[in-house]
Amino acid sequence: MRTLIRAAFLAAALAAPAAAELPDLGGREVVVVTENAYPPLQFVEPGSGKAIGWEFDAMAEIAKRLNMTVTYQNSSWDAMIPAVSEGQYDMGMDGITIREDRAEMVDFSDPYMRSEMFMLVRADEDRFDDPAGFAALEDGLVGAQPGTTQFYTAVYEVLDGDEANPRIKLFETFGASVQALRTGDVDLVLTDATAGYGYVKANPDAFKLVGEPMAAEDFGFIFPKGSDLVAPINAAIAEMKADGTLDALDVKWFLEYQLGM
Amino acid sequence: MTPETPHSSGTEREFPWWLAAAAAIGALILWNIATDEVYARILATLSRGIGMTAFVTVTAFVLAAALGLLLAVCVLSGSVILRQTARFYIEIIRGVPMLVLLFYIAFVAAPALVAGWNAIAEPLGLAPMQTRDLSLMWRAILALTIGYSAFIAEVFRAGIQSVDAGQIEAAKALGLSGWQRFRLIVFPQAIRTILPPLGNDFIALIKDSALVSVLGVADITQLGKIYAAGSFRFFETYNVVAFLYLVMTVGLSLALRGFEQRMRHRNSR
Numbered sequence: 069m070r071t072l073i074r075a076a077f078l079a080a081a082l083a084a085p086a087a088a089e090l091p092d093l094g095g096r097e098v099v100v101v102t103e104n105a106y107p108p109l110q111f112v113e114p115g116s117g118k119a120i121g122w123e124f125d126a127m128a129e130i131a132k133r134l135n136m137t138v139t140y141q142n143s144s145w146d147a148m149i150p151a152v153s154e155g156q157y158d159m160g161m162d163g164i165t166i167r168e169d170r171a172e173m174v175d176f177s178d179p180y181m182r183s184e185m186f187m188l189v190r191a192d193e194d195r196f197d198d199p200a201g202f203a204a205l206e207d208g209l210v211g212a213q214p215g216t217t218q219f220y221t222a223v224y225e226v227l228d229g230d231e232a233n234p235r236i237k238l239f240e241t242f243g244a245s246v247q248a249l250r251t252g253d254v255d256l257v258l259t260d261a262t263a264g265y266g267y268v269k270a271n272p273d274a275f276k277l278v279g280e281p282m283a284a285e286d287f288g289f290i291f292p293k294g295s296d297l298v299a300p301i302n303a304a305i306a307e308m309k310a311d312g313t314l315d316a317l318d319v320k321w322f323l324e325y326q327l328g329m
Numbered sequence: 330m331t332p333e334t335p336h337s338s339g340t341e342r343e344f345p346w347w348l349a350a351a352a353a354i355g356a357l358i359l360w361n362i363a364t365d366e367v368y369a370r371i372l373a374t375l376s377r378g379i380g381m382t383a384f385v386t387v388t389a390f391v392l393a394a395a396l397g398l399l400l401a402v403c404v405l406s407g408s409v410i411l412r413q414t415a416r417f418y419i420e421i422i423r424g425v426p427m428l429v430l431l432f433y434i435a436f437v438a439a440p441a442l443v444a445g446w447n448a449i450a451e452p453l454g455l456a457p458m459q460t461r462d463l464s465l466m467w468r469a470i471l472a473l474t475i476g477y478s479a480f481i482a483e484v485f486r487a488g489i490q491s492v493d494a495g496q497i498e499a500a501k502a503l504g505l506s507g508w509q510r511f512r513l514i515v516f517p518q519a520i521r522t523i524l525p526p527l528g529n530d531f532i533a534l535i536k537d538s539a540l541v542s543v544l545g546v547a548d549i550t551q552l553g554k555i556y557a558a559g560s561f562r563f564f565e566t567y568n569v570v571a572f573l574y575l576v577m578t579v580g581l582s583l584a585l586r587g588f589e590q591r592m593r594h595r596n597s598r
Contacts, residue, residue, distance in 0.1 A: 099461070103545060104555050104558075104559070105555050105558035105559070106558065107558065107559050111555070111558060111559035112374070112552075112555050112556060113559065114370055114374070114559055114560040115370060117373070117374050117377070142545050142547060143465060143545035144542065144551070146432075146543050147435065147436075147465060147543065147545055148545075150435075150436045151436075151465070154436070154440055154460050155459070155460055155461065156460055156465075157461065241554065241558075242558075243557050243558055243563050244563075246563070263561075266561045267561045269561075270561035270562060271561065
């Protein structure tokens with residue numbers, strides 16, 4: 069199981085040349101939006117009801133280093149990119165994959181995390197255990213949310229590159245696609261390591277993870293186009309990569325923290 | 330929206346087995362909440378969304394009823410411009426799905442509204458407004474208000490038209506002004522036709538208020554979505570979500586039915 073929790077992290081080698089001085093934003097107020105629906109990056113802890121996670125810790129550290137005051141607001145994923153794009157919020161953090169089409173709407177920070185895709189299947193699945201095996205299974209169905217990395221990976225790396233392939237069933241939320249997997253409506257859901265591990269742990273009789281990790285995705289914060297926050301945040305991310313702060317957060321949230329109940 | 334429940338003939342009353350079955354299922358979920366820690370935690374989390382659901386529903390309903398009454402009066406007015414404008418609004422809004430209306434108001438109409446306000450306010454020396462001053466919650470309430478005002482306008486129109494035209498002529502003959510005719514003659518009678526479908530619209534609005542979760546407004550549905558994402562427990566979470574809505578909708582539906590029966594009884598005396 070340990071190998072499955074492994075999320076591939078950005079090497080410290082990517083770190084920018086050690087910036088000696090970070091800019092001082094003089095206590096500037098920054099409104100950050102998140103949905104709290106992506107454990108362990110940001111989620112509501114089942115017992116306490118508090119919003120916690122990797123990104124909250126990282127943001128608190130960035131705020132400390134840049135001397136800025138962060139207030140959090142909530143939005144749904146559907147609303148997030150349009151809302152940040154129109155300046156409703158100064159910044160968005162939601163485990164957002166850096167993609168070119170999104171960069172037309174918003175500015176991205178440098179990547180702060182790399183995540184890989186795993187295959188989540190029913191616990192009794194014995195017809196396939198890798199992407200090729202699934203592709204060969206003609207009546208096999210895969211569930212995904214439209215426009216997500218999981219969707220594109222399913223289309224281009226697992227199936228035949230046809231986005232209208234009838235073997236892909238679309239769902240409104242990631243959770244709904246997992247529920248469809250459980251009930252047998254689909255046979256495969258692609259997931260990042262964290263969510264996949266969380267589901268397997270909460271429902272060990274229902275799910276298992278199979279196969280090798282697939283396509284990696286880089287996460288970045290989003291800002292309204294032309295935001296003057298991008299440069300200072302990037303500098304802080306670079307410093308936190310270089311001094312091991314991000315690695316420490318990875319250990320805390322991906323290895324030590326016990327997700328689910 | 331919801332068609333009015335057909336009235337039973339009223340003589341023989343059937344035992345409401347459906348209600349007994351619903352109550353049994355409700356009791357089962359309550360028992361789960363009392364004995365199962367998972368269910369208890371879910372309820373504790375979701376109950377923080379009840380206030381938001383109630384606030385969004387009640388605020389949108391009150392505003393929609395006010396706007397709907399105004400629209401109904403316009404539709405029935407003597408002015409062609411008012412009639413046609415109100416008819417245009419009602420037909421267009423009723424033809425758009427609520428979810429589409431919600432996204433449209435939030436990301437097209439609201440920014441345009443702010444830009445329009447600024448175009449007027451800035452030359453007057455007023456502080457310009459930012460889009461962010463209009464929170465997603467208020468945009469959601471605005472969308473529900475606009476959507477439901479069109480339905481409610483039709484409810485009011487039908488109610489007002491149900492009043493016998495002869496009475497209005499009689500009131501005119503007695504020299505009552507337009508406002509007096511409305512307040513003293515039309516409204517007290519129309520309200521009896523209006524209330525049952527208006528109540529149904531309120532119940533429909535409770536259900537449609539769940540749509541505001543697509544904007545991230547922290548209502549029962551959104552908190553359920555978040556809780557399920559964080560705990561990986563969809564089955565239990567949505568059991569409780571459905572339970573909370575059913576308590577409100579079935580409860581109100583029963584209350585409404587009782588109220589209608591009392592009103593009919595009073596009328597038939």
